[in-house]
Amino acid sequence: MVQIPGVSRILPGEITVTPPVISLLFANLVTIVLAIVQHWDLATVMFIYWAQSIIIGIFTVISLLGADNATLAADLGKPIQERGVSGTISTRHVRAYKCGLAGFFTLHYGLFHWGYYAFIVESGIFGSVNFSDPNIWFSCGLFFANHLYSHITYRHEGPKGAGYVNEQFFRPYQRIIPMHLTIIFGSIVVFALQVFGIDATMPVLVLFLLLKTRSDIFAHLAKHAQEETPDEPVQYIG
Numbered sequence: 001m002v003q004i005p006g007v008s009r010i011l012p013g014e015i016t017v018t019p020p021v022i023s024l025l026f027a028n029l030v031t032i033v034l035a036i037v038q039h040w041d042l043a044t045v046m047f048i049y050w051a052q053s054i055i056i057g058i059f060t061v062i063s064l065l066g067a068d069n070a071t072l073a074a075d076l077g078k079p080i081q082e083r084g085v086s087g088t089i090s091t092r093h094v095r096a097y098k099c100g101l102a103g104f105f106t107l108h109y110g111l112f113h114w115g116y117y118a119f120i121v122e123s124g125i126f127g128s129v130n131f132s133d134p135n136i137w138f139s140c141g142l143f144f145a146n147h148l149y150s151h152i153t154y155r156h157e158g159p160k161g162a163g164y165v166n167e168q169f170f171r172p173y174q175r176i177i178p179m180h181l182t183i184i185f186g187s188i189v190v191f192a193l194q195v196f197g198i199d200a201t202m203p204v205l206v207l208f209l210l211l212k213t214r215s216d217i218f219a220h221l222a223k224h225a226q227e228e229t230p231d232e233p234v235q236y237i238g
Contacts, residue, residue, distance in 0.1 A: 020150040021217065027142040028213045034135050035205065041127025042186070042205045046120045048136060049212055050113065052143040056172050057109045059151050063168045064102040068160040069094045075162035098165075105169055112176070116183070125187055175219050181211065 035045050073094050121129050130136070186204040193199075 018153075020146065020153050021221070023146045023149055024216055025213075027139070027146045028209075028216060030142055031139045032209050032213075034139060035209070038133070038135055040205075041129070042208065043120055043124075043126035044129050044133075044136060045205060045208065046126060046183075047129045048139050048143070050116055050120055051140045052147075053116075053172070053176050054113060055140075055144050055147050056175055057106070057113070059147050060109075060168055060172050061102045061106055062151065063155075064105065064165060065098055066155070066160065067098055067165050067168075071159050071161035072098070072165065101165065101169065109172065116176070119183055125190070171219070171222075174222075175215065177215060 031045065031048055034040065069091050073089050073091075076089070076094075076097075120126060186208065189204055
């Protein structure tokens with residue numbers, strides 16, 4: 001990996017360039033190019049990033065279920081059960097704890113994204129999504145490949161106990177901040193300018209792409225830095 005200084009005001013601070021970071025930048029760049037070339041509506045771009053957020057949720061569930069039973073039990077203050085030893089917890093109960101946490105995350109995260117889908121796709125505020133366009137699914141596939149590659153690359157790093165589980169549970173919500181901000185403020189800008197007969201779709205699209213790409217890189221860096229040292233606080237520099 002390579003450490004490089006901040007290259008612009010969009011990406012301040014030091015950037016750790018690794019293959020997963022490069023693939024993430026590539027997926028975002030391809031999506032931006034396709035959006036411009038294909039003249040996508042804001043809704044199409046936001047749907048692709050909605051799909052990426054769903055992909056992140058899927059790998060979060062996999063990570064939660066993949067936490068180390070013995071490390072997690074020790075962090076919870078009850079070592080894995082041994083025959084004749086009191087004050088311990090069985091592997092079955094640790095697995096049930098992980099499944100319960102993963103289930104709660106799936107429900108909560110899924111409800112958030114159900115609401116986003118309704119607002120992005122079904123409301124028609126940001127345009128329409130042509131689901132027959134293969135470029136949409138190609139872009140979604142790139143993001144899936146990136147997160148699969150990232151998951152495989154980092155899956156064996158750091159202890160996977162309580163600190164890891166907490167980080168995995170809460171980190172995905174930071175990835176939806178750009179989408180959330182664009183939905184709220186972007187719709188206000190679009191409606192306000194349309195009153196004066198100004199089409200603001202492209203400016204809002206550019207703003208969203210900048211926010212999204214910037215957030216993606218730093219969320220990725222912060223996430224995997226925390227995986228390596230889950231008991232140490234990580235400053236989110238994005």
